[in-house]
Amino acid sequence: MPTLKCPVCGGPVEVPDDAMPGELIDHDCGVTLEVVKRDDGSIELRPFEGVGEDWGE
Amino acid sequence: MGLAKIGMAYMVARWEEKSIASAARKRGADITLIHLSSFHAVIGDRELGGKLPGVVLQRSVSHYVAVSSSLVLESLGLRVVNRGQATAAANDKVWSLALLRAAGIPTPVTGVAFGSEAAGRLADEIGYPVVVKPTNGSWGRMVALADDWEDLRVILEHREYMPQPEMKVHLIQEYVRKPGRDIRVTVVGGRPVAAIYRYSSHWITNTARGGKAEPAPVEGELGELAVRAAEAVGLEIAGVDLFEDPERGYLVNEVNPVPEFKNTVAVTGVDVAAEIVDYLLELARR
Ligand SMILES: [Zn+2]
Numbered sequence: 364m365p366t367l368k369c370p371v372c373g374g375p376v377e378v379p380d381d382a383m384p385g386e387l388i389d390h391d392c393g394v395t396l397e398v399v400k401r402d403d404g405s406i407e408l409r410p411f412e413g414v415g416e417d418w419g420e
Numbered sequence: 421m422g423l424a425k426i427g428m429a430y431m432v433a434r435w436e437e438k439s440i441a442s443a444a445r446k447r448g449a450d451i452t453l454i455h456l457s458s459f460h461a462v463i464g465d466r467e468l469g470g471k472l473p474g475v476v477l478q479r480s481v482s483h484y485v486a487v488s489s490s491l492v493l494e495s496l497g498l499r500v501v502n503r504g505q506a507t508a509a510a511n512d513k514v515w516s517l518a519l520l521r522a523a524g525i526p527t528p529v530t531g532v533a534f535g536s537e538a539a540g541r542l543a544d545e546i547g548y549p550v551v552v553k554p555t556n557g558s559w560g561r562m563v564a565l566a567d568d569w570e571d572l573r574v575i576l577e578h579r580e581y582m583p584q585p586e587m588k589v590h591l592i593q594e595y596v597r598k599p600g601r602d603i604r605v606t607v608v609g610g611r612p613v614a615a616i617y618r619y620s621s622h623w624i625t626n627t628a629r630g631g632k633a634e635p636a637p638v639e640g641e642l643g644e645l646a647v648r649a650a651e652a653v654g655l656e657i658a659g660v661d662l663f664e665d666p667e668r669g670y671l672v673n674e675v676n677p678v679p680e681f682k683n684t685v686a687v688t689g690v691d692v693a694a695e696i697v698d699y700l701l702e703l704a705r706r
Pocket of ligand 1: 369371372391394
């Protein structure tokens with residue numbers, strides 16, 4: 364399981380091996396992070412901006 | 421023959437999107453993930469279309485992004501499931517109810533009014549209690565129940581203050597006295613693959629709002645009606661929501677073009693993701 368750095372608090376974030384772009388991870392600091400694929404194929408975490416509409420459970 | 425290629429367009433990778441991606445890999449299919457927040461395209465760019473899979477599943481949680489991205493992907497020459505126009509029709513409750521009625525499918529009595537006084541007269545005609553809904557939206561949000569004109573007046577006043585122009589369209593529906601549950605039928609490629617009863621003590625039955633669920637029979641009248649409803653709106657994949665009226669039988673309330681199915685899978689054991697992937701592969705082979 365790769366560990367990336369939270370872009371908000373700098374703390375470690377465990378990213379599941381099967382993580383897909385668009386997957387959301389709630390971090391301990393309270394921020395919701397989105398898995399994003401870079402052009403080179405590697406992944407990074409960004410604060411999730413939402414989708415501008417109500418959605419989800 | 422190489423691997424069959426399919427694509428999936430989406431915003432947020434929920435349990436459903438992950439299941440679909442994993443079902444595709446289990447089938448040995450090559451699935452291209454089109455994460456829409458990182459995607460852009462020039463309308464009509466066939467060269468880009470040639471680089472993408474010929475068949476793409478639409479799974480955006482945002483209604484607006486689902487319609488726009490489906491239409492753009494179609495302009496690249498791709499076959500999108502569901503089609504953009506069908507998704508647009510399904511996302512608009514007036515549009516979809518009109519298509520359902522035109523196809524002779526029983527629905528709750530529903531009307532539209534564009535001002536408060538007219539809405540009051542419409543509610544009188546339908547008979548209280550009435551349900552007030554947004555024309556676009558899901559998961560039961562912004563849905564209100566009015567027992568009388570006093571309730572309705574307060575709801576409409578609140579809606580009138582909202583900046584969204586669609587809040588000026590008042591969709592008013594009879595309150596169906598369903599037996600504490602409604603039904604969700606999942607349709608894939610013209611077949612009813614699974615159905616669940618959703619129970620709730622709240623009048624909005626929706627598993628997303630915490631109701632419990634049980635399997636429902638997918639054979640016979642229920643499944644057939646759900647398939648007809650999906651077809652009437654032009655949807656190949658749909659979550660069809662129905663009520664049971666004590667006198668009139670099944671009434672189709674809504675058709676959802678990007679259905680969630682985590683609960684359906686948990687309750688029925690039907691592998692909905694695999695059904696979806698098989699349908700996409702069938703289209704890709706044509
Ligand atoms: Zn953090």
